[in-house]
Amino acid sequence: MKDQDNCIWIGGTEIESLHKFDLEPSDIKINKQFLYQSLGYQNEIPEPVLIEIDKTIDYLNALVEIQAGFKLISPERVKFHSGYILIDDERLNTKAIIGKKLVDSETLAIFVATLGSRLEEKSKKLMSEGDLLQGYILDAVGSELVEQTTDWLQLQVENLLSENNLKITNRYSPGYCGWNVVDQQIIFSFLPKLFCGIKLSESSLMVPIKSVSGVIGIGKNVIKSDYECSICDMTNCSRRRVM
Amino acid sequence: MNEILEKISYCIERGKSDKHAKFPPDLKDQDGVVEYTQAALDNGISAQSVLNDGMMPGMNKIGIRFRNGEIYVPDVLIAAKAMKAGMQLIKPFFQSGEAKHKGKIVLGTVAGDLHDIGKNLVAMVMEGGGWEVVDIGVDANAQKFIEAIENNDAKVVGLSALLTTTMNNMEAITKEIKSKFPEVTVVIGGAPVTEKFSNSIGSDFYSADPQGALDFLNEKLEI
Numbered sequence: 001m002k003d004q005d006n007c008i009w010i011g012g013t014e015i016e017s018l019h020k021f022d023l024e025p026s027d028i029k030i031n032k033q034f035l036y037q038s039l040g041y042q043n044e045i046p047e048p049v050l051i052e053i054d055k056t057i058d059y060l061n062a063l064v065e066i067q068a069g070f071k072l073i074s075p076e077r078v079k080f081h082s083g084y085i086l087i088d089d090e091r092l093n094t095k096a097i098i099g100k101k102l103v104d105s106e107t108l109a110i111f112v113a114t115l116g117s118r119l120e121e122k123s124k125k126l127m128s129e130g131d132l133l134q135g136y137i138l139d140a141v142g143s144e145l146v147e148q149t150t151d152w153l154q155l156q157v158e159n160l161l162s163e164n165n166l167k168i169t170n171r172y173s174p175g176y177c178g179w180n181v182v183d184q185q186i187i188f189s190f191l192p193k194l195f196c197g198i199k200l201s202e203s204s205l206m207v208p209i210k211s212v213s214g215v216i217g218i219g220k221n222v223i224k225s226d227y228e229c230s231i232c233d234m235t236n237c238s239r240r241r242v243m
Numbered sequence: 244m245n246e247i248l249e250k251i252s253y254c255i256e257r258g259k260s261d262k263h264a265k266f267p268p269d270l271k272d273q274d275g276v277v278e279y280t281q282a283a284l285d286n287g288i289s290a291q292s293v294l295n296d297g298m299m300p301g302m303n304k305i306g307i308r309f310r311n312g313e314i315y316v317p318d319v320l321i322a323a324k325a326m327k328a329g330m331q332l333i334k335p336f337f338q339s340g341e342a343k344h345k346g347k348i349v350l351g352t353v354a355g356d357l358h359d360i361g362k363n364l365v366a367m368v369m370e371g372g373g374w375e376v377v378d379i380g381v382d383a384n385a386q387k388f389i390e391a392i393e394n395n396d397a398k399v400v401g402l403s404a405l406l407t408t409t410m411n412n413m414e415a416i417t418k419e420i421k422s423k424f425p426e427v428t429v430v431i432g433g434a435p436v437t438e439k440f441s442n443s444i445g446s447d448f449y450s451a452d453p454q455g456a457l458d459f460l461n462e463k464l465e466i
Contacts, residue, residue, distance in 0.1 A: 040315030048258070048266045049317045127363055130327060132320040139360060181408050203355030203408045 302371025
């Protein structure tokens with residue numbers, strides 16, 4: 001993996017910096033338990049599903065181009081409120097659930113991660129050709145891989161900041177907990193154009209689809225929980241973790 | 244029900260496509276949907292009856308179990324694949340007019356949205372329920388839906404969306420469809436969609452699951 005670090009020192013003490021990583025699939029371990037859960041299974045998993053998952057993981061290398069990165073925003077640019085965040089004059093309407101989790105932060109990391117577009121193209125092709133299960137499993141493995149990539153990225157943020165005795169919150173993304181997806185337009189406006197190869201559609205959909213974006217709060221007194229799905233009211237979300 | 248048709252239904256429910264399929268293990272080396280469909284046709288059972296009395300009951304059971312949370316999407320896909328294998332044998336009877344679908348349904352993911360897994364799942368359940376699906380893909384605007392309705396003489400349209408932002412595009416598309424084809428039934432679905440939203444935009448029905456949409460259409464169109 002490579003970290004293409006581009007640091008800007010502000011006032012000699014604060015860091016506003018951009019970090020980008022190119023990863024190999026072998027850098028990220030897929031959590032099969034989470035994958036089974038995302039497919040709906042708690043206990044017994046049909047043999048064809050298990051076989052297809054293993055087959056899919058084996059040929060992932062040819063289908064993904066993993067890129068991830070984050071930008072640390074200088075604290076003087078960010079103001080936290082219970083239902084929204086101001087970065088410069090731009091307002092992120094996180095709404096109350098996420099706002100409360102971030103309100104003790106001093107600044108933010110804005111992050112993105114993507115698998116590129118080959119995986120989703122292959123999944124669509126498989127499904128259109130009648131290979132329904134293969135196409136679906138590939139899509140689900142892709143969703144899990146990009147989620148695990150984001151876990152990895154969050155750890156990089158955490159490790160970097162722990163050197164400065166700073167802590168991080170959990171990560172939060174538009175589209176969850178009442179935070180409107182439209183705010184992705186603001187999030188991406190703070191990143192370089194086509195950062196990690198991701199662009200936004202007019203409807204604020206990330207392209208490639210297998211991409212994740214969001215924010216992580218940073219501060220001396222913030223808390224990261226092991227499990228955050230319980231705060232979200234999207235009880236039918238396929239990404240909901242059952243702990 | 245005829246024993247062969249019962250076998251077709253059972254094999255679809257179990258996801259046993261043909262004799263060579265290793266799954267499910269307890270049916271290894273036994274005939275599957277393909278063999279029983281061929282046997283039904285060889286025994287003079289009409290293709291229409293194979294579809295209506297053999298395949299559809301099997302997929303219907305799958306749809307109900309999925310709605311009840313007893314099985315999951317991969318299980319539906321395994322069953323759908325088994326049914327598709329049998330459908331290949333009765334396809335020529337649809338082309339000759341000897342067998343008929345219940346009707347045509349145009350399905351698409353609305354403009355701005357590129358997600359298609361949910362739509363594909365609905366398509367499979369609809370096909371399993373005897374409907375002919377005209378899939379117009381993703382990012383479909385009102386014009387694309389209208390053209391598909393015109394070109395296929397469809398009586399039903401299904402709109403899908405995964406995002407709250409694209410969900411809002413359902414309103415304009417529904418209104419355009421209804422202004423041009425008031426008689427066409429519009430059904431909507433997708434993760435952020437609710438019955439309240441469906442009512443507010445003037446669509447005819449919202450379903451949280453594919454089977455619900457199928458049941459509604461069968462009842463509404465008295466099939």
